[in-house]
Amino acid sequence: MTTLRAWLADPNPTSRRQARLGQLWLAWVRIRRNRLAMAGLVIVGLLLVVAIFAPLLAPHNPLTQDLSRRLLPPGTPGNLLGTDDFGRDILSRIIYGSRITLYIIALVAVTAPVLGLLIGTVAGYFGGWIDAVLMRVTDIFLAFPRLILALALVAVLGPGIENAVLAIALTAWPPYARVARAETLTVRSSDYIAAIRLQGASAPRIIAGHVVPMCLPSVIIRVTLDMAGVILIAAGLGFLGLGVLPPAPEWGLMISSGRKFLFEQWWVATMPGLAIFLVSLGFNLLGDGLRDVLDPRSASR
Amino acid sequence: MSLIEIENLSVVFRAKGRDVRAVENVSLSIDAQESYGLVGESGSGKSTILRAICGMAPVSGGMIRIAGQPVPTPRGRAFSTQVQMVFQDPYASLHPRHTIDRTLAEPLAIHGLGDRDSRVVQALTDVGLPPAFRFRYPHQLSGGQRQRVAIARALMLKPKILLLDEPTSALDASVQAEVLNLLNRLRAELGLTFLMVSHDLAVIDHMCDRIMVLQHGRQVEELTRDDLAAARMTTPYARSLFDASADRMLDSPTEPAR
Amino acid sequence: MSLLDVKNLRVTFATETGLVEAVRGVSFSLGHERLGIVGESGSGKTMTGRAVLRLIRPPGRVQADAMTFDGQDILAASEREMRALRGKRIGMVMQDPKYSLNPVMTVGRQLTEGLRLRDRLGAADATAKAVAALEAVQIRDPARVMEAYPHELSGGMGQRVMIAMMLIPEPDLLIADEPTSALDVTVQAEVLSILDRLVRDRGMGLIFISHDLRLVARFCDRVLVMHKGLVVEEIAAANLLQAQHPYTRGLLNCLPRIGGPRGPLPGLDRTGAWATEGRT
Numbered sequence: 001m002t003t004l005r006a007w008l009a010d011p012n013p014t015s016r017r018q019a020r021l022g023q024l025w026l027a028w029v030r031i032r033r034n035r036l037a038m039a040g041l042v043i044v045g046l047l048l049v050v051a052i053f054a055p056l057l058a059p060h061n062p063l064t065q066d067l068s069r070r071l072l073p074p075g076t077p078g079n080l081l082g083t084d085d086f087g088r089d090i091l092s093r094i095i096y097g098s099r100i101t102l103y104i105i106a107l108v109a110v111t112a113p114v115l116g117l118l119i120g121t122v123a124g125y126f127g128g129w130i131d132a133v134l135m136r137v138t139d140i141f142l143a144f145p146r147l148i149l150a151l152a153l154v155a156v157l158g159p160g161i162e163n164a165v166l167a168i169a170l171t172a173w174p175p176y177a178r179v180a181r182a183e184t185l186t187v188r189s190s191d192y193i194a195a196i197r198l199q200g201a202s203a204p205r206i207i208a209g210h211v212v213p214m215c216l217p218s219v220i221i222r223v224t225l226d227m228a229g230v231i232l233i234a235a236g237l238g239f240l241g242l243g244v245l246p247p248a249p250e251w252g253l254m255i256s257s258g259r260k261f262l263f264e265q266w267w268v269a270t271m272p273g274l275a276i277f278l279v280s281l282g283f284n285l286l287g288d289g290l291r292d293v294l295d296p297r298s299a300s301r
Numbered sequence: 302m303s304l305i306e307i308e309n310l311s312v313v314f315r316a317k318g319r320d321v322r323a324v325e326n327v328s329l330s331i332d333a334q335e336s337y338g339l340v341g342e343s344g345s346g347k348s349t350i351l352r353a354i355c356g357m358a359p360v361s362g363g364m365i366r367i368a369g370q371p372v373p374t375p376r377g378r379a380f381s382t383q384v385q386m387v388f389q390d391p392y393a394s395l396h397p398r399h400t401i402d403r404t405l406a407e408p409l410a411i412h413g414l415g416d417r418d419s420r421v422v423q424a425l426t427d428v429g430l431p432p433a434f435r436f437r438y439p440h441q442l443s444g445g446q447r448q449r450v451a452i453a454r455a456l457m458l459k460p461k462i463l464l465l466d467e468p469t470s471a472l473d474a475s476v477q478a479e480v481l482n483l484l485n486r487l488r489a490e491l492g493l494t495f496l497m498v499s500h501d502l503a504v505i506d507h508m509c510d511r512i513m514v515l516q517h518g519r520q521v522e523e524l525t526r527d528d529l530a531a532a533r534m535t536t537p538y539a540r541s542l543f544d545a546s547a548d549r550m551l552d553s554p555t556e557p558a559r
Numbered sequence: 560m561s562l563l564d565v566k567n568l569r570v571t572f573a574t575e576t577g578l579v580e581a582v583r584g585v586s587f588s589l590g591h592e593r594l595g596i597v598g599e600s601g602s603g604k605t606m607t608g609r610a611v612l613r614l615i616r617p618p619g620r621v622q623a624d625a626m627t628f629d630g631q632d633i634l635a636a637s638e639r640e641m642r643a644l645r646g647k648r649i650g651m652v653m654q655d656p657k658y659s660l661n662p663v664m665t666v667g668r669q670l671t672e673g674l675r676l677r678d679r680l681g682a683a684d685a686t687a688k689a690v691a692a693l694e695a696v697q698i699r700d701p702a703r704v705m706e707a708y709p710h711e712l713s714g715g716m717g718q719r720v721m722i723a724m725m726l727i728p729e730p731d732l733l734i735a736d737e738p739t740s741a742l743d744v745t746v747q748a749e750v751l752s753i754l755d756r757l758v759r760d761r762g763m764g765l766i767f768i769s770h771d772l773r774l775v776a777r778f779c780d781r782v783l784v785m786h787k788g789l790v791v792e793e794i795a796a797a798n799l800l801q802a803q804h805p806y807t808r809g810l811l812n813c814l815p816r817i818g819g820p821r822g823p824l825p826g827l828d829r830t831g832a833w834a835t836e837g838r839t
Binding site for chain 2: 013014016191195197198199200201202205209
Binding site: 542 | 599600714743744745746747748770771772809810813814815816817821823824825826827
């Protein structure tokens with residue numbers, strides 16, 4: 001353990017891999033000192049564990065209906081968080097729902113930021129008419145209300161998880177493009193970019209190897225902070241019946257179906273709501289912590 | 302034949318609809334293995350001349366020739382094996398998220414040169430850095446060490462011409478001495494040609510054979526090293542620069558500058 | 560009697576990697592004179608200047624056996640008393656006027672604000688005083704400068720405005736931290752002579768912090784040479800060329816000279832006992 005730490009903290013790494021791992025370790029040390037960020041990390045980690053081991057953790061099949069046991073309150077033996085109007089175990093549904101939530105988050109996280117990063121860095125690096133065209137396109141997408149655009153897309157393509165993700169990704173990329181472009185503009189005029197240009201590097205090489213690493217931290221922070229919004233939009237689409245289709249245990253959908261009994265059987269809508277709240281909070285805390293760790297201005301120490 | 306020839310160079314920036322003439326009608330020629338200095342205060346256009354040579358500032362008039370050939374636009378890969386530059390601020394000229402190894406290996410990768418490991422280690426040794434620093438990040442180095450890395454990077458492609466843009470003005474005096482010594486040693490060993498910019502007349506005098514004094518983008522006077530040592534300048538501006546040089550202050554410690 | 564007395568000043572920072580001592584027991588006293596503090600980056604010279612005004616923010620900590628300004632204990636003073644001291648009795652000029660002037664206020668408003676709030680002067684009186692201060696730092700067209708925003712001024716002009724602003728409350732002590740490092744040499748000489756004249760005419764005390772030994776030697780009466788948070792040598796400026804300490808000598812010798820020899824510059828030998836003194 002101590003030798004591993006010494007190897008990671010070695011000021012003179014002997015390989016590329018050791019240098020990179022050493023930097024990661026430093027970041028980990030820094031984030032570990034931030035309690036709120038650690039709380040966020042624990043919540044996000046829990047989400048991962050729950051999603052992976054859902055079949056082991058869930059006490060019941062999330063789809064099995066049992067009309068004799070419908071709308072049982074929380075605390076009922078065998079149904080810790082109660083049952084919904086079809087007698088399905090809410091806890092099991094929330095546990096399985098985490099898979100859907102994670103799936104949506106993962107899909108959005110690999111599409112929207114990549115698209116935004118590409119458009120933002122290209123616009124920022126080349127400037128001129130390329131910048132003008134790309135940024136006006138970005139403006140157009142920004143001007144659409146997110147949920148409405150997502151609604152329109154789902155309405156055209158039909159409801160379903162992939163279409164929901166596509167709709168969210170298409171509305172989520174413009175902020176990343178803006179962040180990446182702003183970062184690129186400051187990086188573009190720096191001496192190290194001038195130096196690499198003077199070495200004869202091509203534009204794609206400069207963008208991919210030298211500009212993107214500088215934009216990545218702010219985009220990652222932004223992505224983490226946006227995840228809460230993505231979960232909420234996914235839930236919103238589910239709630240409106242435009243996302244995941246019943247009977248899949250999606251959290252937004254669960255709230256929607258619980259709405260009818262909100263006053264008499266409050267837990268049906270509240271439990272998945274709490275799950276959404278908790279996961280959103282986790283991502284927000286983590287994003288704030290990452291800002292402290294990854295921000296190039298503070299990492300220069 | 303001169304290695305670098307600049308004829309009537311003019312650089313005009315367009316800023317907010319106004320034309321700013323950064324450099325006007327500057328001509329100079331530098332022989333191979335010579336060390337030439339450009340000196341002047343801020344706004345004199347001295348750095349702009351270096352940037353114009355590299356294609357980082359717009360040439361709006363005149364001609365730049367390297368080894369008799371007009372420089373191509375854009376400068377291209379062949380140019381980067383002829384001319385390299387060392388920047389003023391070593392804190393800004395190294396990529397903060399690349400290891401020293403990556404910074405030094407990148408030019409080799411761009412030009413498809415092999416044998417990178419041994420070349421990187423050799424480059425570090427040449428500039429007086431321990432090979433153990435190879436996988437450090439810039440923030441783990443001091444200012445002087447960073448500037449050594451920047452010099453090593455500039456020499457990776459074995460250029461004949463090194464453009465030095467105030468290479469020591471961000472460094473402490475003792476570190477400045479080390480870096481200047483390193484540059485002089487490398488010039489002698491590798492037969493390099495220097496075109497150096499500085500606001501410090503004493504530094505330029507120490508490094509260069511010939512000096513051009515610039516003011517407001519125009520050339521004021523060209524001096525040899527002997528002219529400077531004997532204070533044989535003919536223009537009042539060159540003289541005022543000479544008199545205000547920090548190096549001269551100790552010569553008359555009782556009388557403050559007026 | 561001395562204006563400022565500092566005994567065994569220590570400035571420490573608690574960082575991720577442990578305690579960093581930026582200043583490690585600096586003592587000096589200052590009369591109505593020009594004291595230079597010289598050192599390389601990381602020598603603690605700036606921290607010493609800031610500590611006198613208690614301008615060191617957490618996680619930095621200032622400790623001293625004694626620190627008195629004109630009989631008043633700076634260490635024991637409340638934050639309110641410190642505010643009354645700063646600007647009013649002890650002025651500070653920083654390296655770069657760009658960061659010290661408010662970019663969205665005209666120079667005139669910044670100059671008169673203090674006069675109107677603190678000294679309760681009328682608009683006309685305050686303006687007259689501000690114009691007089693600008694004239695004192697040899698600004699030829701004070702009316703135009705009063706109307707200008709900081710970005711419309713050149714570096715030399717901005718630094719003069721900063722000095723004028725510091726001088727309006729007629730402080731007894733001025734701390735100038737690299738006031739001319741960002742300026743061209745010809746402008747530098749002018750700003751220095753302005754400072755010099757003000758110190759002499761008003762009998763102000765001056766702490767002049769700089770990395771440039773030659774500049775300090777020429778401009779100050781007495782010089783403290785700092786290295787890694789310690790004062791390694793205190794010497795009358797006139798005798799600086801005869802300095803004995805190897806560090807001071809090294810600093811002087813490693814500078815190139817016009818018409819000097821072309822061989823390698825002597826480096827600074829950092830192997831002496833002074834270089835490792837008191838390090839843990």
